[in-house]
Amino acid sequence: MAAQKDVKSETIPMTMIQALRSAMDIMLERDSNVVIFGEDVGFFGGVFRCTDGLQAKYGPSRVFDAPISEGGIVGAAVGMAAYGLRPVVEIQFADYFYPASDQIVSEAARLRYRSAGEFTASMTIRMPCGGGIYGGQTHSQSPEALFTHVCGLRTVMPSNPYDAKGLLIASIENDDPVIFLEPKRLYNGPFDGHHDQPVVPWSKHPLGEVPEGYYTVPLESAAIYRPGAELTVLTYGTMVFVSAAAARETGIDAEIIDLRSLWPLDLETIVASVKKTGRCVVVHEATRTSGFGAELAALVQEHCFYHLEAPIERVTGWDTPYPHAQEWAYFPGPDRVGAAFKRALEAR
Amino acid sequence: MSQCKPLTLHVPEPSGRPGHETDFSYLHLAEAGAVRRPPLEVLPSDTSDLAYALVRVLDDDGNAVGPWAADIDRELLRRGMRAMMKTRIFDARMVIAQRQKKMSFYMQSLGEEAIGTAHALALQEGDMCFPTYRQQSLLMARDVPLVDLICQLLSNQRDPMKGRQLPVLYSVRAAGFFSISGNLATQFIQAVGWGMASAIKGDTKIASAWIGDGSTAESDFHTALTFAHVYQAPVILNVVNNQWAISTFQTLAGGESTTFAARGIGCGIASLRVDGNDFLAVYAASRWAAERARSNLGPTLIEWITYRAGPHSTSDDPSKYRPADDWSHFPLGDPIARLKQHLIRIGAWSEQEHQDTEKELEAQVIAAQKEAERYGTLASGQIPSPATMFEDVYKDMPEHLRQQRRQLGV
Ligand SMILES: Cc1ncc(C[n+]2csc(CCOP(=O)(O)OP(=O)(O)O)c2C)c(N)n1
Numbered sequence: 001m002a003a004q005k006d007v008k009s010e011t012i013p014m015t016m017i018q019a020l021r022s023a024m025d026i027m028l029e030r031d032s033n034v035v036i037f038g039e040d041v042g043f044f045g046g047v048f049r050c051t052d053g054l055q056a057k058y059g060p061s062r063v064f065d066a067p068i069s070e071g072g073i074v075g076a077a078v079g080m081a082a083y084g085l086r087p088v089v090e091i092q093f094a095d096y097f098y099p100a101s102d103q104i105v106s107e108a109a110r111l112r113y114r115s116a117g118e119f120t121a122s123m124t125i126r127m128p129c130g131g132g133i134y135g136g137q138t139h140s141q142s143p144e145a146l147f148t149h150v151c152g153l154r155t156v157m158p159s160n161p162y163d164a165k166g167l168l169i170a171s172i173e174n175d176d177p178v179i180f181l182e183p184k185r186l187y188n189g190p191f192d193g194h195h196d197q198p199v200v201p202w203s204k205h206p207l208g209e210v211p212e213g214y215y216t217v218p219l220e221s222a223a224i225y226r227p228g229a230e231l232t233v234l235t236y237g238t239m240v241f242v243s244a245a246a247a248r249e250t251g252i253d254a255e256i257i258d259l260r261s262l263w264p265l266d267l268e269t270i271v272a273s274v275k276k277t278g279r280c281v282v283v284h285e286a287t288r289t290s291g292f293g294a295e296l297a298a299l300v301q302e303h304c305f306y307h308l309e310a311p312i313e314r315v316t317g318w319d320t321p322y323p324h325a326q327e328w329a330y331f332p333g334p335d336r337v338g339a340a341f342k343r344a345l346e347a348r
Numbered sequence: 349m350s351q352c353k354p355l356t357l358h359v360p361e362p363s364g365r366p367g368h369e370t371d372f373s374y375l376h377l378a379e380a381g382a383v384r385r386p387p388l389e390v391l392p393s394d395t396s397d398l399a400y401a402l403v404r405v406l407d408d409d410g411n412a413v414g415p416w417a418a419d420i421d422r423e424l425l426r427r428g429m430r431a432m433m434k435t436r437i438f439d440a441r442m443v444i445a446q447r448q449k450k451m452s453f454y455m456q457s458l459g460e461e462a463i464g465t466a467h468a469l470a471l472q473e474g475d476m477c478f479p480t481y482r483q484q485s486l487l488m489a490r491d492v493p494l495v496d497l498i499c500q501l502l503s504n505q506r507d508p509m510k511g512r513q514l515p516v517l518y519s520v521r522a523a524g525f526f527s528i529s530g531n532l533a534t535q536f537i538q539a540v541g542w543g544m545a546s547a548i549k550g551d552t553k554i555a556s557a558w559i560g561d562g563s564t565a566e567s568d569f570h571t572a573l574t575f576a577h578v579y580q581a582p583v584i585l586n587v588v589n590n591q592w593a594i595s596t597f598q599t600l601a602g603g604e605s606t607t608f609a610a611r612g613i614g615c616g617i618a619s620l621r622v623d624g625n626d627f628l629a630v631y632a633a634s635r636w637a638a639e640r641a642r643s644n645l646g647p648t649l650i651e652w653i654t655y656r657a658g659p660h661s662t663s664d665d666p667s668k669y670r671p672a673d674d675w676s677h678f679p680l681g682d683p684i685a686r687l688k689q690h691l692i693r694i695g696a697w698s699e700q701e702h703q704d705t706e707k708e709l710e711a712q713v714i715a716a717q718k719e720a721e722r723y724g725t726l727a728s729g730q731i732p733s734p735a736t737m738f739e740d741v742y743k744d745m746p747e748h749l750r751q752q753r754r755q756l757g758v
Pocket of ligand 1: 482530531532560561562563564590592593594656660
């Protein structure tokens, strides 16, 4: 567990996009082995503008466009990492990482192990993920469970500009391969699931205040987004804000834990909270069955069994592909999350 | 009314099956010396003829002929000869050790020894090869200690891979030999990335990528060609066409009426098709490709024509799918016999020296095996501690792995 703001330096308002760009800018500057590539990330600066201006500043041999080949992007990055570079590659949407699965699972994740440390894959794979943007089936997925299941990978997901920058710098510096999932619904402002209300920009949110310079948010450290006494919410990404809205609207004093690092994770913070509250609700956008929530529920059950006063609830996406028209029936909004809070509290 | 007959699905078949001789005319062989040697700066599209031809240097009498017959130092040829012989002798011993159950598995490279050997000698210190499981000749040419290799095969207490990998899946960074993966083709694009990294850093090292004919059907083959071409990566893309992928003939990987070298042309990569059993041709073509890469002239694809003389692995029985005496009919012969003939012809080798070398290498391998077995074998149970099983998953061991190690009680 780490305080959200552990660095005192000049802060400026940033969106998550600007914060991510700032992290990459700083790492390109600090470490000549950092290279950035992916589809449309060079001259154009990325379809979400996350790498805007970086090619102009660092040149096309540090920041460049890649062919539309996810397997090629990750495979080439593994080779570069084996050479000694520190590639930061972008998969345009998390929904499109599948062609790179073999390189991620069989290669990047296992290289250190299988070569007994002779070769390593210090690399970061950035992927915009999550729904809530009418992205339909292939622009909305949350595939984190497909990564947390792979030994050798680190999976990270920020929920705000401050963490996004600090976690991305920490990920780039980390010597293990990191899957860095970016909830694109949070790129421009926090989103609590109330899609019928105007979007609040990050400039109006305290976590949109980001130090200009170098800092890190350590991996494997969760953040308590909202302290509370009645139940513990284990969540990450967009669902942090949805859970906070649910707490506000139900009046339930929920302790909301933003995991930040999904795996390996900060078990201590989770266990301490559940032991305190005796109740636990897991919330994620991804589909339910064998989703990451199942692992979280199992961990809580193993470590907090005698403190639990109610069954662990899971609020997740349905076990269907992500639909287009039915987006808000699919997306676990504050009502569904709030209902789970109530069930967890009422259970005996 | 349609005049069309019902469609039929074409499923390629090899001409030779058990009991039927293979018709090797599909190889479209050229005479030694017949194929031109273009300048290093050649445009990829101007190598199209070479992608369908066959670069050969040694003629049937063992003379080195034609434009690819470089003036090669005799000592280097003798070194190559020894490395090829060492590879073959090593393979034969390890197959026996596998049958004796000292190791669980082995893969020979019988008949393909020239390719890795001559190629390794054409590269420089610091260049990185991204091999498959059948390029042990690279290790032999680079004089990697046999004891280390055998310890890996035995998964014993001195196994540099700490017992984590199947036998043969070596990793020898110091010898420019990248960690072998069980997943086919993945290393092909990684090699390109490594070459790109060398270019990004303004280095002078080049990468050498390896793949079999069967594995060219994997998508990583295509990504490698695309990336190598797009970024003009300093890489040699080696396709070892030994005609077989386990039981499937190379036509099932897409070799019918075309060549694997031709894939390179389509992707804008200078490409050669070379006699893989001709040590001199392998050396000359490798040198050409290496110089191109090192001069920033971009990638080269080389299809090496050879024959997988042995079983696919110790788990395979080729007599079930191909003629038992196929290798004896393969028109490009045996790489060791052919270099031997050449060396004797130029007075750099003799029957006697050949026999003496064979004996000496045999003794060397036996001694190495003895030493390696002192550190245990899979059968003897002297394996790396299970505690090491949890190491190197991550750089630093996370808490959940510490806990699992405690649960195992080690
Ligand atoms: C992705 C993947 N698919 C299947 C296999 C199983 N397999 C191992 S070797 C092999 C044949 C490869 O043939 P080729 O590329 O021609 O190389 P060769 O064995 O002839 O050297 C197969 C199918 C594998 N290791 N990896």
